[in-house]
Amino acid sequence: MPSEREQLNLVLIPLLSPGHIIPMIDMAKVLAGHGVTATIITTVKNAGRFNAGIDRVAASGLPIRLLQVPFPCEKVGLPRGCESLDNLPSYDLVRNFFDAIDMLQQPVEKMIEELIKPSPCCIICDKYIAWTAQTARRFRIPWISFDGMSCFTQLCIHNLQMTRIYEGISEGQPFVVPNMPDKIEFTRAQLPGVFNPGSSMADLKGIRERVEAAQVEAYGVVVNSFEEMEQRYVHEFRKVKGGKVWCIGPLSMSNKENLHKIQRGSEAGSFDEDLCLKWLDSRQPGSVIYACLGSLGRLALQQFTELALGLEESNHPFILVVKEEKKEDTERWIAEDGFEERTKGRGLLITGWAPQVLILSHPAIGGFLTHCGWNSTLEAVSAGVPMITWPLFAEQFFNERLVVQILDIGASVGAKAVRHLGEEEKSGVSVTRHEIQKAISKVMDGGIDGKERRKRAKQVGEMAKMAVEEGGSSDLNIELLIQDIMQLA
């Protein structure tokens, strides 16, 4: 007989991209750990890719499950099996991808009506799947939005939308975001697509408008962040949202064992983690740079070579992650240039999917060269690792500002403008090897600045640990969220 808590069934629907699915699966595990039922709905291929962690949690007796719907690739002209943003052969197909997501509404509603027991009491859905607001209305249950961004970023975006201060300002001219607790400056060229659409993202305008329109229906917002890290921003953002903002992160910290960290987001057997761990074990503590630009970040070959040569120039041991689609070009350059030979024993190349949380938590890691995706940023924060920041697209310049200016736990490579997904070949080389090497040496510096930065990174990491422990702020916020939903049910 399910307990009163287990009768509370929260349905979670993530956007189909690793940076959105991974934190929502972690969220489901955390919710199930608090005794409520968590039901994740995703597509067949994504279920296969991400189910390992869920099976394990379910086997331990917690009320969690993963339901699958077929993804209509062929109906919208996508190659078969292309069910995640990181598998799109070209970003010209992004519109088709969202069309396929729209076609999931009917099967998901049928599933809720006929299959999901106990009846769902709430939908927590990725902000980018706007139709789920209608679904929640149809089933008369609250719709809670999950936006994989910090309160700092969400407040920036809100204030920019309200004031439209960026309008009429030239691309490269800095301006101050109004009504923020600190003086935060950007140029228009650094703003995300919603303010600054590139050509490849232009036809997402309609999708963005629907997403914004649906937001007014949200009962509240769950945020993958923790209060201590961005207190004043959480406070201000709560005011904007009428109080219903629950910071319940860092969600990646729900993966405590090495096995859980390895399985997160990777297909079984796709990576030799023993080799990677042995390599890391053989390094001095705090000596290695880990460089990875997320699941979607791609660089043109010329820009990639600047990154590789910047790592080489830094003279530190490094791990460099190369995405599968770039493998051929990259391997050719590595062989022809002699890069591999020159960095032998000092550099480890990972092609495909790296077990990021496992790597970041290894004591040998001294710095993380990151594209500042929010999950990656928070994973570095959680591990107490300072960052070398290289924002590429979306809201990543906002995350960089939080890391470098507000928390003071990172050094920037000095990127000046977003390079929208699919437009990387157009951008050419915008960050040089010397700029990369300079930012690395700032972070790895043995002097007082470097030491202080490392100390601050460790302190924020400690705060993150405390937030997710029993009685910590994020743990309490989960309880408050559950209590709130309970009184509506």
Ligand code: UDP
């Ligand atoms: N990730 C990983 N291995 C990789 C690339 C990415 O584990 O090789 C994970 C990373 O730990 C993070 C997520 O994928 O949880 C990427 O999310 P993020 O918000 O950082 O960036 P996005 O990929 O959405 O741009």
